Amino acid sequence: MTGSQLGGRYRIIKQLGEGGFGATFLAADSHLPGNHNCLVKQLKPAATDPATLDIARRLFDTEAKVLHELGSHPQIPQLLAYFEENQQFYLVEEFIPGRELSEEMAERGQWGETEVISLVAGLLDILAFVHGKNAIHRDVNPRNIIRRHSDGKLVLIDFGAVKQITTQMVGAPGASGFTVCIGTPGYMPCEQALGKPKFSSDIYAVGMIAIEALTGVQSLQLPKDGETEEIIWRDKANVSPEFGNFLDKMVRYDFRERYAAAAEAKAALEMLQQATLATVPIMQPVINPPVKATGKKPLKLLALLLVLLGSAGGGGVYLLNAFNSASANELYDRALTLYNLNRYEEALGFYDKALSIVPEYAEVWQGKGKVLLDLQRYDEALAAYDRAIQIQPDSLDAWTGRGFALDALQRWEEALAAFDRVITANPDTAIAWEGKGNVLLHWLLYEQAISAYDQALKLQPDSATMWYNRGWALQNLQEWKQAINSYDKSLELKFDNATTWYHRGNCLMQINKNQEAVASYDKVVRFQPKHHPAWFSRGIAQMKMNRYEDAITSFQQATQLKPNHPASWYNLAWSLQQLRRYEQAIDAYNTVLELQPSQYLAWYNIGNSLYNLQRYQEAIHAYDEAVYSQQNHAESWYSRGNALFALTRYAEAISSYEKAIRYQPDYDEAKAGKKRAEKKQAEIEELLRKKQQPPQPPPKKMVNGDG
Template sequence: MLGSMEQTLLGGRYQVVRRLGSGGFSRTFLVSDLHLPNHPRCVIKQLKVQDKDTGTLDMARRLFDTEARVLYQLGNHPQIPALLAHFEEDQEFYLAQEYIEGSRLNRQVEEGKPWSETRVVLLLQEVLEILSFVHRQQVIHRDIKPSNLIRRHRDGKLVLIDFGAVKQVTSSPLLDAETGATNITVAIGTHGYMPNEQYAGKPRFSSDVYAVGMLGIRALTGLHPQKIDEDPVTSELAWRHHAPETSSALTAVLDKMVRYDFRDRYPTAQEALEALQNLPNPLHGLVGTQIYQTWMRGSQGRGPTFPGDDYDSTLGPTETSEPTAFADDQDSTSLFPVDLAYSNGSTSGALPLVVPDVLEEEFKLPVRLGSLLAVGLLSTFGFGLVIWRSGLTIAFEPSNQTVTIPFQRAGTPSLATDLSMLLPPEEKATYLSRQGDRLWDQGSYPDALDIYNEAVEVQIDYAPAYLGRCKTLISLKRPVEAIAACDDALAYSTYYPEAVRSKGNAEEQQGHLLAALELYESANRLMPAMAEAWLDRGRVLQKLGRSAEALAAIDQAIARDRESAEAWTVRGEAALALKRYDHAIIALEKALQIDPDYGPAQDLRQRARRLLGR
């Protein structure tokens, strides 16, 4: 069967290279896209339909289209594989997704090899940051586990794959492959990472939080979750004695993440992330001395080793997976914290570049800069170099060092400008755009505009720089130029709902309300989870005097973000126009609870009270 598929172009464009995996509901292939220059590789997931009668196919088709739109939306995140295409062929359904080259995390979370608390905290924070985005899009992943996290080769970032949303398409309305029974509500997940409500087919956002907590406990204890017992009285996990050195603060956070009753957990990934970020001294006094180290190639493809590690890996129980993106493990890339160590003064032997998350995030420093920086910087200092700038640390350590002595903070000149000059165009454009974003957040609009313009000069097709330019020009009350910038962003990224929404902001600023409304409606269709576009739509509808429609749009915005004072204020204004005075007062009171100094809400509340004679 595979041989015949290799001779066939899927969707008329994808040439099968090899099969990557298969499961009860899908098969996954590595393919080449023959319609694009250089035939780049991507992943095709073929979704199986067990029963191909007309009713089942129609239902599967509707669900498939819905879930493909969700995945398209999620792929906007840089640490989630992008959905490139979805199509139906010969009554089979196919998803084409970005191919992630990297190493699965289960190659690092090894049986019998506990991680340090610092490593665990940093891992959990990175996973929860991605998951927070997923939850904001109203999506539950349902299968968080080490094999569904890939450490990407090109930048060392974690990538979250294999979304439960895809599995809803293949399982819910169809036949169970083993029993033949129809599954209306199906438990999807992996044993050990799946809480009780998910077993019952009723997953919640906190079900994902549970899985991430189990990931942390597995890393801390070195034990697969299925080997951790439950308390016979409370049904809570009895894991603490397997990691007795864990701080009480982290233990409390993990315990809350994995509570048996979902109502006792953090409700979403964002709350769990905030709890981790608020840990008292979460890195145990090693902030600035615990950093991320990137290896482009690990020993025998295994990734980095740490003092005391051996080369023999014993993995835990097999975790089956149906990947939507697949990582080859031949060349392992890892990004983990290590203690900085003084060098013995020798420059012989391997000197891996040590780069912290702050640097990797802010400057996008590629690992290939290591040798260049080593030559210039080590010759100046003669020992392991430390550069500290607002939490930024760069250091080298000898590969045979066994005793670690933390460096202390050192005051040295900024290297930001020099580093940006060394970056290749696409990474420099990213670096500049993020600098522009920070300036825009601070209200430094002229400076932000200069930075975005520089990013465009560096890489003319970098859509985020054009979007930044558009938003900044709106803030500077230059809507005509802003529209041109948003059009440029859309020319280089055809799926860019944020740019559609910003173009609507520019049209609204000019008083072109109908044109703005059309753009906001388009943004809603492209990204239904974007609360800001629903708020924009409701605000314009209210300006047009269409209060009932405005109320409906604002309710959509509030359902996605209940902490927007502007949304509650517009709701109050619409209710007031519809003479629903009590509803207006309630909405305006809510707006002022969120922001007591929000002027429009204060003014409208006074007006509503006058109308009610209060």
């Protein structure tokens, strides 16, 4: 279909996917300048008789109108067109350049609570719009959520309504009212599996995504209570009781115990955030009355001083305030010294003592905010910076600190506003440019973040952190060499930063400098011997150089540090297999299957190892498991055919080779295997045919004179 044109304007570039509901293609719209890219979804009717097509046509029109209405939300792809051509139905949607959330989750492992709250809030915001249109998504899962490249926002794709069109095309006329199960196992609650989805079914899916992010455990691998069927997950995550309770309600087994729809869940989450992220509003400065004298200085000395000052009234108040200020200054200096010694709790105590003497001391509030920021008490830090700004509204240091506190609380729009205010007042404030870069980095606006870091580094080129962040932004733009240069600058300033060495190694591996990548990972494990990702990546780089013995050592370290990491076990098994240590490889693959029972590649490679051990019947069983989990895996069908051939079961072998060719039409090895098996089968059939023929009588002897 590649190269063909649909609807008179949509030229197919390539096929992106295919399933029971239809196929998806990347296409170019030839009616728009620059051949604007779009997605074309082909919906396959189960039958093409007139009655079924008439039902399909009505459903198609109804559901397309719903999708068009939903596309008015900025985080849902727009429906650009829909049409029928040659008894096939097509939807044309906006193409969203971005990255699947599933990839992001697989790379990052466990997320922090604040990140997950932000993720859930974003998804509920989209679903509140969807549910408000009386629609149910039906298939919310990490593969159907795209992190858009242009602004870093989440986009919800692949609505189940599209799939419902095809499922209701089946059967006889009048049978269009039945409901078919649509959804993805692990994110689909029981009522949806029974074909009766509700708004709360989408809530369940979002809750499962959040739990998967918090625990780092795939949704299908999470255990359930045998009595209640509730998900057991809290022991695998670091989560506050309040947010844990919120997620538990999202994923209740009984839909009646969940939030009824996204708007209700969104409101509950907002209340939870207000309870934990409350802060002090900025107010106009307040002038307190003069502080009264409470000390017990000798009266004569006081009287003498008052005379010297020339007034027994205002001068006395001035003198006492001066004494208090001197005392507060001393406490401030001591607090600052303790802060520089990283003795934060003691510094905090002296700041509080200073404020008890002079409550309107802006610099002390600012210093207190800085201590609280380093103690990760972000709400209190924000309140302290707000108090400093109330007293001294033009304090750029206080505004900068406020920006970093807001950044830590993931209130990024407010943080950016604070940093921009500082930059407007003084463009040479390096730390404000850094803060702005950090916010842009959170929003995945990498090019803009790099520009901000470049401004900061012009003013402060000796910041290891800024060079690191700049490298990370470049790495995400796949500018590998530039990223390496930034990481090198960071390491010149802070040589023992394991994280910088790790990402440097990842970039080197991307440009196939595998030996240098291994050297970088060596630095990581030198500084952090228990750094699991470094051991794992080290093994991958060594495998790419065919250094399987070294790779085995790396993966063994990785599996010891993180025994529940399937990829470490899988690559250990693969390395063992390359060295023909088949029994050990099978053991490692079996560990993969304990962690991921549906990992078809593990079954496939177990089959290959057993085949090499000439244990053909066991190999066939492994290949059967592989194709059960992934029916269209051509290599498993081909290898199954080889094992059957080795057992002289040629007819079954032919059938397996045919399956391999069906799923991969250009599979030359499978075609050759089929020919060999057909030849052997023909030879057997010929032998059987000869055996079944009755013996021919001997030729009659000729006698002279006869005939």
